[in-house]
Amino acid sequence: MTYTCAPPGSGARVGIDRDNDGWADGDELWLGTNPANPDSHP
Numbered sequence: 001m002t003y004t005c006a007p008p009g010s011g012a013r014v015g016i017d018r019d020n021d022g023w024a025d026g027d028e029l030w031l032g033t034n035p036a037n038p039d040s041h042p
Contacts, residue, residue, distance in 0.1 A: 021040075
């Protein structure tokens, strides 16, 4: 079994909002916008 984790208090996770536009990457993908482009958001 392999666990991938980060210690508590280590900051925001990069994969949640890569472009820091306030929209979660998964939400942007689901709504058809580019999660890597800060100018592209729903």
